[in-house]
Every structure is written in structure tokens, then in C-alpha cells.
Amino acid sequence: MTHAPMPGAERLAEPLRSRWSPSIFDPAHDLSAEEIRTLLEAARWAPSLGNSQPWRFVVAPRGSAAHAAFVPHLSRGNSGWVPRASLVLVAGCEVVEVKSPDYARYDLGQAAAHVTLQARAMGLHAHQFAGFDHEAAAVALGVPDHVRLMSGIAVGARGPADDVPERDREREQRPRERRPLAELTDPARW
């Protein structure tokens, strides 16, 4: 099964062309401090409303204290595959000292997309997820009230499929589909 590029995406430039979200990471793969730094620079240089830079990240490489504090709060569906990734960036946004929390979320999404695409350009894969106990994770990670956790970004190398639960293998094999372009661009069809 081909995960990328899908029809329509063949025309895209790398790293967009080959981006997709695997669920089987190599649990023996580690990222260097330099690689993690590069992923964070991708987020740092993303654009934002009035250069507000509302994005915040808890950096949790596998084996770190932050990783150990975060993992127990994953949803059941994410508790198998996420911990096999080399790194989780737990991503939140400033929602109090900003012009608009709506744009803080929009801009955090931009920063997360930048991390995800930079990872692909480095030969890695990233898979974003929202399924974790956000309030419990915020307490465990020392996230203050004015920052709202939104997502995790799991980053790593793709691993072998033979050693993972059926659930995670199945998750990877789901067809990648999108609505037709015309549905996205015709207000009469919204």
C-alpha cells in the first residue's frame, strides 16, 4: 500500500509530497539534541499574527523525565504507538496574553505543520495527536494556566510492523482520503 503521495499530492514539492502520519515507529531510534533543536527552529520561525509567537512546547524525548510524566496520560488508542516514537513535543498555546486565542490556535497549527514538514525533510516522520488527558498532562508537566495544551507531535523513524499490536498495524493501513477540491473552494457547497 502506498501512503504518499496520494492522487493530487504528486504535484507537491518535498517535503509536503511524501508527508503522512505513520503509527509504527522504531523504538530503538533516538534523535540527537541537534536534530531536536532543528525541529524546534522550524516551529520558532513559523509566521504568526503580528509575530505573536503563541506556540509553546514541552520537549519529551523517549527516556526523559518529561516523557515519563506525559505517557501515562495518553488515551488508550494512543498509548501503544506514541511511546515508540523517538520524541514527543507536547504543544500548547498562550491563550491569555494574546490578541485572540483563535489565532493562537491557528498559529500553533502552523508551527506544528512546520515541525512535521521539517521532520519529513530530515528523513523522519511525524504524527500529530490530540488524544490525551490534557488537564492531567498539564499538571504533570508544570504547564501554567495561561497556556492551553492542544496536541502532541510524535517524531521518529518508521519501525518494523511485525512487533506491534494489530491495532497499530491496522491504524497505519487506513486509506488516506480527502474531500474533492471543489468542496473546499465553492461556498455554495459548504
Added chain:
Amino acid sequence: MTHAPMPGAERLAEPLRSRWSPSIFDPAHDLSAEEIRTLLEAARWAPSLGNSQPWRFVVAPRGSAAHAAFVPHLSRGNSGWVPRASLVLVAGCEVVEVKSPDYARYDLGQAAAHVTLQARAMGLHAHQFAGFDHEAAAVALGVPDHVRLMSGIAVGARGPADDVPERDREREQRPRERRPLAELTDPARW
């Protein structure tokens, strides 16, 4: 003056490395229908929460009816530079029939980042903006109530600086700055 890459961004892969937001576009440059289609495919294949794909775009190339309907609603600060771009994608998100409007905004941000980076990979530039009368623009463009406009994405080729107002030249010369990485990754400093 160098606009990109800035310190820290030299390590990024293209098209992230050279991305920035010019304000001087070439008013004689047009995008082909194929190029516009490619930009939209970049948005279409962005990731989203549960593949909800909440992003919506009004496609407004310079000279189109949509462009003429949108331009009068630009803020004064954007009314000079935006119309010189070859294309405006007026971007909104579904906020009713989604699991969470917060994630609709996050995912629209991801799709906007994908468009912006794909533009850069095509030798073009993109500059996102929020300064327009969102309600009046929604009426003018036939955007239904369940879609909330968030931003415009101006895309085009960079133009000569000699023929534009001082305000737009000055806008382009603003220093590009970001907070230090440590401020983004240390919850004690948030």
C-alpha cells in the same frame, strides 16, 4: 538586508529555510490555473484532527469577481500591498459541524502553512494577513454562517520596490525576530 534565513533558520530544509512574508508583490505577475490548483492540493493534503478537513478557501486571483468583492474589505494597512499579489486565498474554517472549533482553527493554520510553504517551493512568496472586515467579506463572498473566515493568504512573485508606497517598503524592512528557543520550551518561563 537579508530576510531569510535568519539565525537558527539556516539549519532548516527548503522551503522552510527561505520562507518569509514580503509585502511587495509584482502586480504584473499572474498564476496559472495549474499553479493555483497545486497550492490548493497542498492545503487539501494537510493533516487534521480525525481527518476532519475543516479548511475552506475562496479562490480570488487578481482580476476575478471574488477578488473585486474581497478587496474593498481590506484594512487600510493591507489595502495597498494585498491587491498587488497574484492571488488571495480567503481562508475560513467549519466551526459548527466539527468536533471542536479550536481544532478547526489549529488545522486551518496547518493548511495555510502548507500553502505558504508550497508557494515558496514554487519560487513564489506568500504572506498571510488577518486585517480585513471579516463579516463584510463573508457577506460579499457568500460564505455561510457555519464557516468562520480567519485569514487571507496573498501569493505572488516579489515585485520591484520603486513603485510602491513608503508604508509598504517600510513594512518589508521590519527586522524579522523571534523569541529565544529557551522561552518556548521551558514551562517555568511561560
